[in-house]
Amino acid sequence: MRVEAGAATDIGKVRERNEDSFLADPPLFAVADGIGGHRGGEVASQLALEILEQMSTNGKETLAERVRQANRAVFERSQADRQVTGMGTTLTAVLVQDAGVHLAHVGDSRAYLLRAGSLRQLTEDHTLVARMVETGEITTDEAEIHPHRNVLTRALGTEPDVRVDEQEVPLIEGDRLLLCSDGLTGMVTEAQIQAILEASVSPQEASDRLIKAANRAGGVDNITVVVLEVRDDAATESPAGDSAAAAHVPLPSGRTVRRSLIWLAVVIVVVAAGLFTGRAYLDGQWYVGVAQGRVAVYRGIPAAALGLHLSHTVFVSDVPATGAAALPLYANIADGLPAKDHDDAFAIVEQIRKDIAASDAGGPSAGGSP
Ligand code: MN
Numbered sequence: 001m002r003v004e005a006g007a008a009t010d011i012g013k014v015r016e017r018n019e020d021s022f023l024a025d026p027p028l029f030a031v032a033d034g035i036g037g038h039r040g041g042e043v044a045s046q047l048a049l050e051i052l053e054q055m056s057t058n059g060k061e062t063l064a065e066r067v068r069q070a071n072r073a074v075f076e077r078s079q080a081d082r083q084v085t086g087m088g089t090t091l092t093a094v095l096v097q098d099a100g101v102h103l104a105h106v107g108d109s110r111a112y113l114l115r116a117g118s119l120r121q122l123t124e125d126h127t128l129v130a131r132m133v134e135t136g137e138i139t140t141d142e143a144e145i146h147p148h149r150n151v152l153t154r155a156l157g158t159e160p161d162v163r164v165d166e167q168e169v170p171l172i173e174g175d176r177l178l179l180c181s182d183g184l185t186g187m188v189t190e191a192q193i194q195a196i197l198e199a200s201v202s203p204q205e206a207s208d209r210l211i212k213a214a215n216r217a218g219g220v221d222n223i224t225v226v227v228l229e230v231r232d233d234a235a236t237e238s239p240a241g242d243s244a245a246a247a248h249v250p251l252p253s254g255r256t257v258r259r260s261l262i263w264l265a266v267v268i269v270v271v272a273a274g275l276f277t278g279r280a281y282l283d284g285q286w287y288v289g290v291a292q293g294r295v296a297v298y299r300g301i302p303a304a305a306l307g308l309h310l311s312h313t314v315f316v317s318d319v320p321a322t323g324a325a326a327l328p329l330y331a332n333i334a335d336g337l338p339a340k341d342h343d344d345a346f347a348i349v350e351q352i353r354k355d356i357a358a359s360d361a362g363g364p365s366a367g368g369s370p
Contacts, residue, residue, distance in 0.1 A: 001171065002233050003096050005029060006203030007226040010211045012183055013219030020181045020224035021045040025053055027096035031109050031224045033181040035155060035331050036078075036087030044074050044089035044157050052093060063095045063104045064164045067156070071106075074157025086326045088155035092123060092179050094228070100170040101177065101228075106156050106163075109224075110185055112193065113169065114176040119194040122169060126154035147338030150182065151329060158328040176203070177228040180210070183221035187214040203227035286339040287311070288348045295319040295333065295352055297345045302336030314342075317349050323356040330355075 005026065011018040019034035019041030032048050034041030051070040055061060061069070070091065078087045090107025103111055103122060108130075111122040124130060128151040129143040143149060156162055171177070176197050184193070192213060200206035206227045214223040287298050291313045300311025324330040330337065330352055339345035 001096070001099060002231045003027075004203050004229045004231055005226065006205070006207040007224075008204075008207040008211050009224040010215065010219070010222070012222050013215055015222055017042060018222045019045055020183065020222040021049050022179075022224050022226050023049045023053055023093070024226055028052065028093065029096070029179060029226045029228060030091060030093035031179045031181050031226055032092075032156075033090040033107065033109050033183070033222070033224070034087065035089065035152070035328075036084060037325060037331070037334060038083055040078070040084040040087030040331075041089070043077065043084050044087040047074050047077060048089050048091050048156055052091075063093060063102050064166050067091060067093065067104045067106065067164045068162060071156045071162040072160065075160055078157055086158070086328065086331050088152075088158040088328055088331070090152070090181070091156045094169075094177065094179065096228075100168060103165075103167050103169050105165040106154055107152055108150065109179065109181045111169075112178040112180070112190075113171075114178070114194060114197045115172070115174070117198075119190055119197070121190075122167065124165065127152055147340075150186075150332075155328055171230045173230050173232050175230045176206070177230075178206075178210075179226040181222060181224040183219075183223035184210055184214050184225055186221055187217040187219065187223070197227070203229045284341075285311075286314075286341055286345040287336040288333065288339055288345055288352070289336040290321040290334050291316045293321050295321055295324050295349055297339075297342075297349060298336065315346070315349075317353070319349065319353050319356065323360075324352045327352075327355055327359060 005024050007022050007024040009018060009020050009022055021032045023030040030049055030052060032045035034043070034045035036044060048070040051073045052066050055066045055069065074087065074089060078084050090109040092105045092109040092111050094101040094103050094111065105111065105123045106126060108125040108127050110125070113120050113122055127149060129138065129146045129149045131153060132138045133140055133143050138146060154163065178193065178197065188210065193210065196209045196213060197206050200209055207225045210225045211223050285299065285301050287302055289296055289298050289302055295317045296313050297315040298311045299314050302311055321333060324333045337348060339348055
């Protein structure tokens with residue numbers, strides 16, 4: 001099987017750093033979206049892909065074993081270096097084989113297969129909202145706009161061991177495979193993604209156009225895509241003995257900041273809402289953030305990054321913010337964790353307190369389920 005590849009990563013329009021990374025090193029392809037304060041996100045996504053790449057050159061290990069080693073490496077670095085404590089990353093990777101790919105996946109980056117005019121998501125998002133959809137609490141439409149939609153239930157590097165989703169994906173000529181970070185899927189609909197994949201003459205053109213589309217839609221997060229296209233072996237000469245791939249892409253990789261997609265979208269809504277209701281809208285918004293180094297309840301929205309002051313502190317708890325930020329679920333607390341209302345905000349503070357106590361006690365669910 002011959003595969004042609006394209007890849008691209010972009011900081012987007014809002015973030016200060018690119019915490020995404022990609023790997024396009026045939027027969028191995030991957031995207032990773034880092035999480036964590038300071039430079040943690042960048043370090044995590046790059047380190048995970050470095051480990052994956054090193055192993056591809058010598059490896060007898062399965063892809064899932066490589067992913068678990070990458071997990072351990074990120075976890076150990078995060079334990080050893082206080083600057084990057086609590087960092088983690090998503091990882092969606094494929095290894096091209098004779099008649100398809102082996103896919104390994106952790107987090108909320110995604111793999112899609114475009115075949116015969118239909119686009120199918122191959123991976124499952126390891127997010128709180130995906131779980132809520134599964135249990136019927138919310139619909140998929142509600143999940144797309146849910147304030148907690150980027151809270152991960154599983155990530156690489158946040159625990160000593162990680163459960164890795166794996167599958168074999170048989171491929172046929174003409175198939176296109178897309179790996180992408182949530183900076184694409186958060187901005188661009190699946191219909192648009194499909195249209196771009198179908199209209200592009202090469203995987204690299206598709207990659208560049210997908211990035212452009214996400215930026216045109218707001219580029220709220222870092223955007224990373226890898227596109228693979230299965231070509232006919234016979235039609236073009238493939239290098240002898242290379243069953244895998246001919247990729248025309250630069251080697252890794254990307255970089256950058258946080259993953260809280262949400263706030264820019266909220267700001268846009270507020271600006272729109274402001275035309276009608278002004279202040280009343282802000283007063284109805286609640287979130288949990290950090291004040292004076294402690295977990296705090298805010299009213300309004302955390303838009304300080306845009307130079308606006310659209311919130312005020314309602315309550316400062318005695319829960320240390322560093323304790324919360326060290327848990328994967330609350331790694332983004334400095335950016336604000338959205339709450340439904342006053343009571344929900346206070347409930348989140350209490351949940352954080354409990355989760356910190358559980359993790360201090362060495363409980364198994366350190367930052368696991370909310
Ligand atoms: Mn992201």
